[in-house]
Amino acid sequence: MKVLPVILRPAPAPWRAPVLDRRHGLFLALGLVLAVGAAEAQGAAAAHPSVLATLWRWTPLLMEGFVFNIAISLLAMAIGTVMGVLLGLGQVAPSAALRRVAWFLTQFFRNAPWLVLLFFAMFLLPFEVRVGGVTIPLPGWLKATIGFSLPVMANTAEIVRGAIQSIPFGQWEAAESLAFSRRRTLWMIILPQCVKRMLPPWMNLYSLVTMATVLASVVGVTEMLTLVSEVHAAEGGRAELLAPLYGYALICFFLYCYPIGRLTVHLERRFQVRI
């Protein structure tokens, strides 16, 4: 009997964004322990205070920076998501002109390097805007947040568009035959079914944004990475402190992003079974 080899070949797995797993954490922790150990040994020889004590002393300041990173990531995610949903809906709008504009904006901001968008936001946005008679200052961190919200917007738009188009056409048709308007169909029937499909990639996006917020140090926002380098300078710029300090920052990001990654994987699995 002849067997069709084409049919038996398994479909290629779709590309998936890498997810942080336990091994990353273990690797990081091990690296930090080694770096701290090495620095302690060197420091002891030169009669410097203990590295651990140094880290501990600066922890409140570093945490302030870290919280700032989180705040930037959350705000960028909120702004970007709202704009991204609108842009995603624009890509499935009845108007062809609107669809084309939305498609172009999405592709443009999705394919621009994040750092470039950040620079654009920093240098193109004014330091204050006047709305009516009120002057709203735009500090650097806010501009950076807007800069990060642009790629969030574009990626969210793509997630929304993909999810809407993955819903079978029969759902639209059934709703239409029941006299649902297009808008009502979208909000009551299509989008609720999309949420499950959108949540995992959207959470992945959030992890990426969080880790990308350190780019803001390049444009002079005092987030965690900036503070790490300032602490390093304040400690006399000793070379053996570099690895422990930056390792410490890495661990903070890992501890924050790892649970999000696990939850994403968990949700993905659950939704796969349910749908």
Next chain:
Amino acid sequence: MNPAPPLLSVRDVHKKFGDVEVLKGVSFDVRRGEVICIIGPSGSGKSTILRCINALVPIDSGSILVDGQEVNDPKLDKLALRRKVGMVFQQYNLFPHKTALQNVMMAPIHVLKQDKAEVEARAYRLMKKVRLEGKEQSYPGELSGGQQQRVAIARSLAMNPEIILFDEVTAALDPETVKEVLVTIRELAEDGMTCVLVTHEMGFAREVGDHIYFTDRGVIVEHGAPKEFFAQAQDPRTRQFLDQIL
């Protein structure tokens, strides 16, 4: 005696998709309480006819009157039309994120703005009517194909339509569950519901149909009352189709 005008009157309907002429002058009438069956090979335009009646697809020329209302009219009140014309699909197309009962209740509440308590009572009655008592809170994914299709019928009935269009509603079902759906449709027909059935179930068409239409490549080749139609269809295209399927 002056007979009442037909509830649905399709006159010389033409429809092209791009360059392909899918309907080439289709005409037929359906009277109130009548059940007509449309049979024909795949791709002959049966689904398109139903979609045109419901204004899901605009027609190029001709006329479709539903209860005296012209469907091929740019000023058509689609809400009014779709209240009158229900539709059931081959793939059920239930809303998977809503329970069976919610599927039935959604359109009357959100589109017709009817009272929720009243709609809910009606939805329970309809679930009972399609023999799905106890399945009200199930999600479509938890129901068999036949059960889902009966929910879809109940959902369509909830709008109190004058006529229901069935598009090969048993074609996707397991042979065992086909029967339960046909029973439901037969009961509707016996209650006096006007039905247009596109179907491959010839036995059912012969039994329930008042009139059979055979379509091929966008035209109605021939039609007749079931007994005569199945016994003495003349056209070779009809004969060939019936020989293949029976």
